[in-house]
Amino acid sequence: MEEKIQSKITRLKKEKNAIILAHYYQRDEVQELADFIGDSLALSIEASKTDADIIVFCGVKFMAETAKILSPQKKVILPVIDAGCPLADMATAEKVLNMKNEIGDVSIVSYVNTNVDVKMVSDICCTSANAINVVKSLEAKKILFVPDKHLGEYVKQNVADKEIYLFDGYCLVHDSFTRKDIQDLLKIHPEAKVCVHPESPMEVIELADFIGSTAGIINYCIKNNAKEFIIATESGIVFELKRQAPDKTFYTLGSKSICANMKKTTLKDVLNALEREVYEIILTDEQIQKAKKPIERMISIKRQ
Ligand code: SF4
Structure with missing residues (x-):
């Protein structure tokens, strides 16, 4: 056989x-x-x-x-x-450095969803879970947030004392979510808690009971007493959600929630x-050494 x-x-x-x-x-x-x-x-x-x-x-x-x-x-x-990742591919080191030159005296904060060339020119990296803390931790007053404009906007709303400039990138999946998508699901499942990944537009984030990374959403759903959840992120997360909380029900945004590349x-x-x-x-060694610095800097902040 x-x-x-x-x-x-x-x-x-x-x-x-x-x-x-x-x-x-x-x-x-x-x-x-x-x-x-x-x-x-x-x-x-x-x-x-x-x-x-x-x-x-x-x-x-x-x-x-x-x-x-x-x-x-x-x-x-x-x-x-x-x-x-189409989001990562939207930003190149050249585009990012051009923006930096135009703004002047700015720290580059790049989401981990960037290719190596962008990490090499970044001051620090962040994830969707720590983006707010990373930006708050910097002494710089001017920040260029790369490449996700929605995550950047979410950070902007939560960090009042910095001038935050946004690169015009977006995740094809999360960017497609709308307020109406969530409202339609809420009409059918009024008791459901709404969990939103911050790569989503602000109109969707505004409807959230919980805003967080994939790992953050999983933790929230496991610990929360609710039985039903609307999940505004990529649908693959439901595998882990069902594994950890088999008695709960999760509703995604259907075909919009699927990342073809993933x-x-x-x-x-x-x-x-x-x-x-x-x-x-x-x-190359140079790529590894240069790209490692902003990642290590972020990891050291996470532990503070
Ligand atoms: S869901 Fe797909 S397109 Fe969106 S950030 Fe992840 S890999 Fe990139």
Whole structure:
């Protein structure tokens, strides 16, 4: 009998001392066999603590790059070569530096959802969970927030004493959510609590009972007494929500909640990644050293 794909993956993982990381937005079957599930930075930090030789990152390119930056000695593999993040791709180092030159005397805060070239020119990184704290922690009065304008606007609303300039980028998934989408769901499920990722437009954030990162939303839903939740983020999160809170019901914004890039990775791709060790993330020492600084600076602030 032919060996099942899952057992082949498990066997190869052991043979090659590899670990599989899956972002919360990945397909259910990919999350199911992963060693770690989480949001992008947490996964990269987790992987850096292991003694694995190979990291297979089931996510999008900037995530695998971040894993490589934090684990330069390990081989980091992205199973699907064109699994990219349109939000990250909107910002280039050149565009960001041009904005910096126009504004003058500004600190660049870049969301982890950026490619390596943008991290290299950033003063500090942030996640959706710590963006407000990161910006508040800076002495600089002028901030250029890159690349997500909605997350930047949310930070702006919560940090009164800084001049915050926004790069004009957005996540195709979260940007598509509207106030009406939430109101329509609330008409059908009036008791549901509304959880919103801050990559969403302000008109959606305004309707939220809880605003937070993917990990933050999961924690909120587990701890909250409500039985029903409207989830305004990518639909893959429901796999972990159902695993941790099987007695609760979660409503997503249907087809709008699906990130095509996050769904590109299939079990076949994971197997191929382990068999052929493709597609390896290659970064130069200079890229790693320069991009690591803003990430480490953020991590040190998180611990304060
Ligand atoms: S959900 Fe949005 S931010 Fe995340 S990978 Fe897809 S496009 Fe990028």
